[in-house]
Amino acid sequence: xxxxxKRFFLPESEIPTxxxxxxxxxxxxxxxxxxxxxxxxxxxxxxxxxxAEELSRQELNxxxxxxxxxxxxxxxxxxYRSTPLVRAYGxxxxxxxxAHIYFKNxxxxxxxxxxxxxxxxxxxYCKKExxxxxxxxxxxxxxxxxxxxxxxxxxxxxxxxxxKISYEQKPYRRSIMQxxxxxxxxxxxxxxxxxxxxxxxxxxxxxxxxxxxxxxIELARTTPNCKYTLGSVLSHVTLHQTVIGLEAEKQMxxxxxxxxMIIACFGGGSNFGGIxxxxxxxxxxxxxxxxxxxxxxxxxxxxxxxxxxxxxxxEAGYTPLLPMFTLGHNFAPANIHAGGLRYHGAGVIVSQLLxxxxxxxxxxxxxxSFKAGCLFAQAEGIIPAPESCHxxxxxxxxxxxxxxxxxEKVILFNLSGHGLIDMASYDQYLSGNLVNYELNESDIQxxxxxxxxxx
Amino acid sequence: xxxxxKRFFLPESEIPTxxxxxxxxxxxxxxxxxxxxxxxxxxxxxxxxxxAEELSRQELNxxxxxxxxxxxxxxxxxxYRSTPLVRAYGxxxxxxxxAHIYFKNxxxxxxxxxxxxxxxxxxxYCKKExxxxxxxxxxxxxxxxxxxxxxxxxxxxxxxxxxKISYEQKPYRRSIMQxxxxxxxxxxxxxxxxxxxxxxxxxxxxxxxxxxxxxxIELARTTPNCKYTLGSVLSHVTLHQTVIGLEAEKQMxxxxxxxxMIIACFGGGSNFGGIxxxxxxxxxxxxxxxxxxxxxxxxxxxxxxxxxxxxxxxEAGYTPLLPMFTLGHNFAPANIHAGGLRYHGAGVIVSQLLxxxxxxxxxxxxxxSFKAGCLFAQAEGIIPAPESCHxxxxxxxxxxxxxxxxxEKVILFNLSGHGLIDMASYDQYLSGNLVNYELNESDIQxxxxxxxxxx
Numbered sequence: 032x033x034x035x036x037k038r039f040f041l042p043e044s045e046i047p048t049x050x051x052x053x054x055x056x057x058x059x060x061x062x063x064x065x066x067x068x069x070x071x072x073x074x075x076x077x078x079x080x081x082x083a084e085e086l087s088r089q090e091l092n093x094x095x096x097x098x099x100x101x102x103x104x105x106x107x108x109x110x111y112r113s114t115p116l117v118r119a120y121g122x123x124x125x126x127x128x129x130a131h132i133y134f135k136n137x138x139x140x141x142x143x144x145x146x147x148x149x150x151x152x153x154x155x156y157c158k159k160e161x162x163x164x165x166x167x168x169x170x171x172x173x174x175x176x177x178x179x180x181x182x183x184x185x186x187x188x189x190x191x192x193x194x195k196i197s198y199e200q201k202p203y204r205r206s207i208m209q210x211x212x213x214x215x216x217x218x219x220x221x222x223x224x225x226x227x228x229x230x231x232x233x234x235x236x237x238x239x240x241x242x243x244x245x246x247x248i249e250l251a252r253t254t255p256n257c258k259y260t261l262g263s264v265l266s267h268v269t270l271h272q273t274v275i276g277l278e279a280e281k282q283m284x285x286x287x288x289x290x291x292m293i294i295a296c297f298g299g300g301s302n303f304g305g306i307x308x309x310x311x312x313x314x315x316x317x318x319x320x321x322x323x324x325x326x327x328x329x330x331x332x333x334x335x336x337x338x339x340x341x342x343x344x345x346e347a348g349y350t351p352l353l354p355m356f357t358l359g360h361n362f363a364p365a366n367i368h369a370g371g372l373r374y375h376g377a378g379v380i381v382s383q384l385l386x387x388x389x390x391x392x393x394x395x396x397x398x399x400s401f402k403a404g405c406l407f408a409q410a411e412g413i414i415p416a417p418e419s420c421h422x423x424x425x426x427x428x429x430x431x432x433x434x435x436x437x438x439e440k441v442i443l444f445n446l447s448g449h450g451l452i453d454m455a456s457y458d459q460y461l462s463g464n465l466v467n468y469e470l471n472e473s474d475i476q477x478x479x480x481x482x483x484x485x486x
Numbered sequence: 487x488x489x490x491x492k493r494f495f496l497p498e499s500e501i502p503t504x505x506x507x508x509x510x511x512x513x514x515x516x517x518x519x520x521x522x523x524x525x526x527x528x529x530x531x532x533x534x535x536x537x538a539e540e541l542s543r544q545e546l547n548x549x550x551x552x553x554x555x556x557x558x559x560x561x562x563x564x565x566y567r568s569t570p571l572v573r574a575y576g577x578x579x580x581x582x583x584x585a586h587i588y589f590k591n592x593x594x595x596x597x598x599x600x601x602x603x604x605x606x607x608x609x610x611y612c613k614k615e616x617x618x619x620x621x622x623x624x625x626x627x628x629x630x631x632x633x634x635x636x637x638x639x640x641x642x643x644x645x646x647x648x649x650k651i652s653y654e655q656k657p658y659r660r661s662i663m664q665x666x667x668x669x670x671x672x673x674x675x676x677x678x679x680x681x682x683x684x685x686x687x688x689x690x691x692x693x694x695x696x697x698x699x700x701x702x703i704e705l706a707r708t709t710p711n712c713k714y715t716l717g718s719v720l721s722h723v724t725l726h727q728t729v730i731g732l733e734a735e736k737q738m739x740x741x742x743x744x745x746x747m748i749i750a751c752f753g754g755g756s757n758f759g760g761i762x763x764x765x766x767x768x769x770x771x772x773x774x775x776x777x778x779x780x781x782x783x784x785x786x787x788x789x790x791x792x793x794x795x796x797x798x799x800x801e802a803g804y805t806p807l808l809p810m811f812t813l814g815h816n817f818a819p820a821n822i823h824a825g826g827l828r829y830h831g832a833g834v835i836v837s838q839l840l841x842x843x844x845x846x847x848x849x850x851x852x853x854x855s856f857k858a859g860c861l862f863a864q865a866e867g868i869i870p871a872p873e874s875c876h877x878x879x880x881x882x883x884x885x886x887x888x889x890x891x892x893x894e895k896v897i898l899f900n901l902s903g904h905g906l907i908d909m910a911s912y913d914q915y916l917s918g919n920l921v922n923y924e925l926n927e928s929d930i931q932x933x934x935x936x937x938x939x940x941x
Contacts, residue, residue, distance in 0.1 A: 109492045141867030203909030412596030451906040454658030
């Protein structure tokens with residue numbers, strides 16, 4: 032029976048005790064990441080110099096379906112989890128759609144987004160292994176804020192490289208990280224070789240996640256007792272985010288429904304995989320018919336226009352080679368406001384799943400994303416992050432198709448974060464000063480052609 | 487038995503169905519508001535020209551202990567209520583206090599503060615009575631954002647006068663209101679006689695809630711089918727906010743504890759009364775020993791240094807005369823960042839209760855409020871509104887007394903809102919550019935002396 036409640040919570044006793052590792056269930060496993068020097072398949076030990084050891088093992092674990100969430104991490108989850116599953120009656124009414132729209136509201140996490148789910152886990156493992164300092168990159172700052180707080184919880188020092196365009200467009204995310212006690216540097220910076228090399232070639236470069244990753248990895252390598260952490264793309268990050276989908280599965284049962292479609296915005300894949308994978312196991316194992324839709328920005332379309340290929344995760348080529356849909360690691364994304372989606376590649380798991388037809392991708396133009404965000408804000412009262420606006424735009428599009436075809440489908444999307452620190456973007460949109468970015472097809476091709484030479 | 491859970495929620499079926507009207511239980515009733523022209527006790531009809539009729543009746547209702555929450559309002563409450571009651575283990579640990587600290591987290595409301603509880607009610611009654619336009623004032627913008635969204639929900643047009651200093655310090659609250667579809671004007675403005683008069687005398691006046699109220703009332707009076715709404719001070723606003731304390735009472739029972747102290751920041755009194763009054767009924771009716779502590783800014787200390795006296799609620803003298811603790815309606819508060827607390831007077835109910843010894847007040851300096859806010863942010867992960875920082879500072883002070891005396895007291899405070907739109911203030915604090923404001927005693931006295939002449 033469909034419940035008439037608007038919000039669904041789980042008691043603390045029902046918060047997941049294990050993360051779900053979809054790699055164990057995939058019929059076709061992701062191809063192995065390769066060591067950037069030897070081009071040989073990566074072993075966990077190869078990652079120990081930059082990541083905590085347990086995270087390195089999780090990264091390459093293709094056998095254990097369930098991985099236990101450490102008690103200390105679960106205790107921290109209880110501060111904000113379960114996040115609410117919300118029936119979006121307001122949005123349904125505004126669209127006059129027969130579709131049932133639900134969203135998982137990760138924006139109520141203390142730091143305002145889903146990123147905390149993995150930040151807590153990563154900081155915990157670092158602390159447990161005797162690390163004293165952590166470093167990372169951040170785009171819009173959602174991940175940086177999450178890691179800054181998680182580091183503080185476990186008594187670690189945090190140093191964050193923030194993509195310069197976001198550092199300037201969204202100064203208050205920097206303030207949030209500093210309030211949590213972190214050190215923040217705009218990237219590219221002169222504090223690393225990777226940063227210097229880029230600034231020498233292009234002094235006005237506005238930065239990208241790929242560049243910031245290079246800088247953070249370099250800092251981790253050259254600082255004693257310091258590990259690098261990452262907010263998306265990697266398999267262990269997505270693993271931690273499955274707590275979203277595992278909760279949503281139970282909450283949808285409380286609502287008395289099961290989603291026909293699951294939609295999330297797409298940067299590196301952690302919020303998408305986080306909500307989709309726990310449901311996708313029923314598709315893989317039981318043939319359950321559900322559509323999984325990743326919504327990416329039209330200006331950074333690795334899933335819809337990129338190529339499946341081994342590529343580096345960063346600008347400077349410090350990371351392992353990852354088999355992924357990519358626009359090329361030198362791709363410089365346009366300065367869209369959804370800073371968290373400005374990344375050239377997709378995680379290896381998602382890339383394999385897309386290749387194998389388990390999921391779909393759609394691209395959303397910047398103006399359409401903000402239009403959807405404003406409609407959602409007026410209908411539900413929550414200002415969504417520019418990243419999340421992409422998921423909302425895709426949801427609205429599907430809900431309107433339901434209206435056209437008079438179909439009562441159930442749509443679940445992930446509201447990955449709120450946009451309260453992004454009001455300058457809304458200001459620009461409302462005053463008509465925002466534009467769509469047209470992609471230069473030859474630039475994409477040039478970047479992708481270079482990839483062929485890597486391996 | 488004390489529950490070890492961190493957060494406590496109520497099922498939708500347990501969300502209060504009635505607001506609590508403390509006026510009915512008060513042994514000494516508040517003195518009547520007086521008509522500004524005739525100086526006679528106010529009748530509800532006197533308020534009809536500016537407020538919805540039902541709100542006017544609620545304002546003066548001293549007989550009904552419980553007032554039913556309309557179903558449409560309850561349905562909207564269900565989108566975000568119950569708000570969580572949280573055990574602040576992180577803060578307790580940081581302070582090494584034996585005290586048990588709980589907070590009611592109103593910051594997770596869609597618009598980020600408790601203000602929505604009354605905005606929804608006021609917009610609903612206006613709509614029901616055929617009103618098409620609503621107007622109001624806002625300081626930091628928390629109330630303006632709430633009313634803008636509530637107006638949108640019920641299909642009303644909203645016009646908001648925002649205190650100029652906040653309009654400039656916190657431009658993104660304006661953006662939020664605009665995203666919800668409201669029209670926003672900096673106050674004082676040239677759009678009203680009240681605004682013009684003030685700007686003529688003092689072209690650089692930075693505005694105050696008192697001035698913005700005058701402007702909004704004038705707009706309501708001169709616009710067909712338009713009503714004025716208010717975010718605090720008035721008794722009906724506090725009535726609506728009792729949903730906070732009524733929930734907290736049930737949630738504290740789930741936690742297996744009862745508060746020895748209840749603490750809230752204090753601007754006009756609605757968040758304080760909202761959390762305190764439902765508990766205070768047990769003090770009034772059953773003699774329950776609980777301390778109720780209002781935390782006001784040292785730079786706007788109506789409770790600790792003001793005078794109990796009939797005074798106007800606004801700068802221009804449009805409102806009824808209210809019997810209240812006041813610094814004088816011409817008092818121009820310093821430009822502190824806690825814009826919501828920059829108001830010269832206290833609501834009539836709270837004023838009577840303070841006079842009769844049911845509650846206490848403490849004043850908090852600006853730097854102490856931000857210091858407390860940063861400690862809380864690092865301990866609990868939530869960046870509090872500058873207003874709420876005052877409640878946190880008072881809570882920390884009491885928790886440290888508990889440590890000194892080795893007392894395991896239970897403290898409940900209201901986290902009235904988050905500070906994500908106030909990061910510029912945190913920036914200034916962190917960079918050492920924030921100051922305490924010293925009050926000029928003779929200025930207070932001069933304002934108060936003028937009051938004697940009003941009645």
